[in-house]
Amino acid sequence: AQRVTQPEKLLSVFKGAPVELKCNYSYSGSPELFWYVQYSRQRLQLLLRHISRESIKGFTADLNKGETSFHLKKPFAQEEDSAMYYCALSGPAGANNLFFGTGTRLTVIP
């Protein structure tokens, strides 16, 4: 069965400090992994997905199949990064059913 774990419910960092939001997954097949973000008073939106191997707003995430992790990283946090971050896994094949982690609320302290 699919499972996504985000161990940190709350994470606070100072502006300019590096940030890492942890995500571990459990999935028997080949996973498709995403990070979605929800800024205050805005709708949930895609931040990045592992298949694209891109950097969005300075964030990157690398899929580590050995550790079954997909941690989200940014070298220098900005105040506007404060938001709720969800790691999500898509599957099984033939369906686009997103399984979300419980989310991590990131607060960047000025």
Next chain:
Amino acid sequence: DTAVSQTPKYLVTQMGNDKSIKCEQNLGHDTMYWYKQDSKKFLKIMFSYNNKELIINETVPNRFSPKSPDKAHLNLHINSLELGDSAVYFCASSQDRSPTDTQYFGPGTRLTVL
């Protein structure tokens, strides 16, 4: 020109009532979804529709019935509302049902059952 819209934004009702939440997308997508976000902010898939056919039903109580009159609309009807149904309900859509597809979310409907 909102991509995925939901109505109403807020819904307050008494236990035992029947209510509906509407969702519309103007992206031309084939697949639509309903998610439930509980008080702890946990998001869970409820239903998925592809070209008006139900393709996923994640063991949701049968008091919840999705209805898709066409592929641009996916409405959620809830019978005999219970206190535990209080949550934020999100509609979403994607181009098709490929696992790599991005999902686009609506603004959410906050349902409060008294």
